[in-house]
Amino acid sequence: MTRRIIQDVVFPSKRGTQSPKQSFSEPISITPHEEILGEPNQAPVLENNTQKPQDFLPQLIKKPEHREPNLPAWARNTVNTPTKSPRMVLWVLAAIVFLGMLGVILSTFFSGATVKIVPLNKTVSLNTDFIARENATEKGIVSYQKIPLPVEEKSEDIPVTLEKKITRKASGKIKIFNEYSTASQRLIKNTRFESASGKIYRIDNSIVIPGMSTLQGKTIAGSIEVTVYGDAPGEEYNSSATDFTIPGFKGDPRYTKFYARSQTPLEGGFSGTIKVPSPEDQKSAVDRLKESLRADLIKKARAQIPEGFILYDNAIFVVFNDLEAINTQNPAHITVKGSLYGVMFDKSMLSKFIAEKTINPYDGSPVLVRNLADIELKPKGEVLDPANLKDVSFTISGDASVVWNVDAEKLKSELAGVSKGDGFKNVIIKYPAIWKAEAVVRPFWKMNFPQNPEKITIEEALK
Secondary structure (H helix, E strand, O other): OHHHHHHHHHOOOOOOOOOOOOOOOOOOOOOHHHHHHOOOOOOOOOOOOOOOHHHHHHHHHOOOOOOOOOOOHHHHHHHOOOOOOHHHHHHHHHHHHHHHHHHHHHHHHOOEEEEEEEEOEEEEEEEEEEEEEEOOOOOOOEEEEEEEEEEEEEEEEOOOOEEEEEEEOOEEEEEEEEOOOOOOEEEOOOOEEEEOOOOEEEEOOOEEEOOOEEEOOEEEOEEEEEEEEEOOOOHHHOEOOOEEEOHHHOOOOHHHHEEEEEOOOEEOOEEEEEEEOOHHHHHHHHHHHHHHHHHHHHHHHHHOOOOOEEEEEEEEEEEEOHHHOEOOOOOOEEEEEEEEEEEEEEHHHHHHHHHHHHOOOOOOOOEEEOOHHHOEEEEOOOOOOHHHOOEEEEEEEEEEEEEEOOOHHHHHHHHOOOEOOHHHHHHHOOOOOEEEEEEEEEOOOOOEOOOOHHHEEEEEOOO
């Protein structure tokens, strides 16, 4: 039976030579569903009658060949839509992960906020007098701090251009001792002192020699140091260190109990003609040294100004010792000595004083005059004794820019972590010193300010 079926399927009919209606060698047109289902019972046609059955039997178990259906273009595109490659899916997933990680990194490391604030501010015209007092606490008096600088000096040698006949006495320092009694002893002006070589020297002012004292059971002689001058001009009174007696005490027990010893050589004695600078050159040198010394002292004073204080040029007082500028023994060597006394003000206290004088009403809130350095301050009168400053009267004038203080660190701390909407608004309204504020939070998708206050920047402007 099986063989008959194969023959019926494989061999063409022997009854006549008419070809079948459909030849198996032509393409078969099917619908998409037919292509999928196939025609399993269709037998192949032998090319000729000479083929043996065993030559075509294997073809019966071959899978049908895939044939493209004869469809329109739009249908073929619909049916043959390829599936996505697994590699493409992996790339898409990797891109999503990368973008997510990038967002986390940007949010973590590049997050921040900038808050721009405009504090309350007002420009006022100022022209008023006030009294400044060191460490004052009284209302209406501005407190100041003093900057004292010790004596400094500058020297310069100038050319000698004139001949001058001069006479000059030798001089030097001696120390006078009292080993006579515990009572003090007065010596009048021009008291004589005799050196070991017999030369006479004198003091040019009256002095008092202290009496003896006792310290831890030991007797100590009273003593005083003074300057003595040769009895007459001339080089013969120049001498190295020596001892002295007081001729006026001769024949008195005090003669051996009062004595003196040199502390410096005795020098400068001269009589004759020497070359000296002109008075004009001396004056010019003194003025030049004063100006240079003043600049150095002011520079040193400004270097000592603490943070938050201001020192005005007109509140700096420099005192020079003019009498020692020209040394009579060496008129070509000019030396100027000077000391400085400065009056500096606490910026916040001076700003508050200005606000009280110019703003009505003023509630006492912390303020700062931003242009204090541009305001003119000067003493009302001459300061005669800067070394002993007490109350000083000043006049202060100019246009002052008064700005209400905003505690930036406190503001950053209160903004940390709040929302950039209502949270920001609720914090700002607690600061009456802020007139206007705006904020930018980074990255833009962040809805809150950074938790770390250090990532919040406060920028201030007056407009």
